[in-house]
């Protein structure tokens with residue numbers, strides 16, 4: 001089958017011919033309708049999970065998918081052939097990814113019925129970014145807070161998070177790298193700050209002299225960069241990093257709770273995400289589609305930055 005992946009750790013993604021996977025006990029074979037692109041994909045290909053899981057080459061990349069169940073492996077009973085499903089797969093060994101015509105999925109893992117209101121192409125954009133946004137809302141936003149600053153708000157996670165936060169009555173300040181006011185306002189942001197044109201500290205302090213209640217930083221990779229945003233959180237607030245850049249002890253000294261969020265992908269989160277989507281509270285922000293053959297270019301562009309919403313590959 002056609003697939004996109006790498007032949008070695010840190011290799012350049014290329015179009016590959018890979019063996020069609022065979023579902024083992026408890027697994028289902030899914031014919032991929034579309035597969036989303038996430039930063040996690042190239043982080044894994046660069047070796048992020050080495051030490052935690054074995055790698056197998058050629059390594060088919062991709063974690064997000066939506067598709068149709070083709071067949072069940074032994075003992076797999078949760079789905080029937082023909083069911084539309086979506087989810088996130090991190091295989092063991094790493095390398096049986098979703099940027100391919102077929103993928104096998106453990107039925108007990110992060111897979112659920114695809115949102116009924118979406119095409120498979122749109123559904124494939126949702127799993128990792130949507131579950132991350134829901135998970136962050138769970139840990140940070142449902143504590144009676146009123147204001148939320150999101151740094152990196154225009155990307156995949158930020159586009160979901162802005163909508164979910166607004167739906168939970170949080171006033172969202174969206175910090176972006178470009179002219180995204182219209183797009184972010186359509187997602188429910190109260191204020192969008194293009195940090196290339198206006199210092200974030202000025203914009204936030206003008207509206208919130210004591211600081212915002214909560215920060216979610218989706219962009220800062222170092223504690224120093226994260227602390228610049230966390231300095232805009234009020235005493236008693238919370239500052240969340242998706243990049244492991246929060247230093248909880250140092251933040252605690254300042255009266256701010258620091259959290260390094262780690263997604264625990266699950267079928268439950270996917271079911272809730274589908275309810276948010278089918279209930280009309282979240283629009284899946286697909287900005288770009290590419291055929292699988294163009295996957296290597298699409299991945300290179302995505303990795304270079306400038307991401308708005310989600311990009312999906314269609315086999």
Ligand SMILES: NC(=O)c1ccc[n+]([C@@H]2O[C@H](COP(=O)([O-])OP(=O)(O)OC[C@H]3O[C@@H](n4cnc5c(N)ncnc54)[C@H](OP(=O)(O)O)[C@@H]3O)[C@@H](O)[C@H]2O)c1
Pocket residue numbers: 038039040128129132151152153154155156157158175176177178195218219220241242243244261262263264304305306307308309
């Ligand atoms: N810990 C977890 O469980 C978890 C889960 C999901 C994602 N993540 C991580 O979270 C990060 C975000 O994921 P994503 O899928 O949303 O990535 P993405 O789609 O690439 O979005 C990132 C966004 O941040 C913007 N940005 C970068 N620097 C900025 C700055 N200083 N100020 C404002 N905006 C800035 C980018 O714009 P430009 O490209 O134009 O700069 C882009 O729009 C990734 O590193 C991902 O690996 C972690």
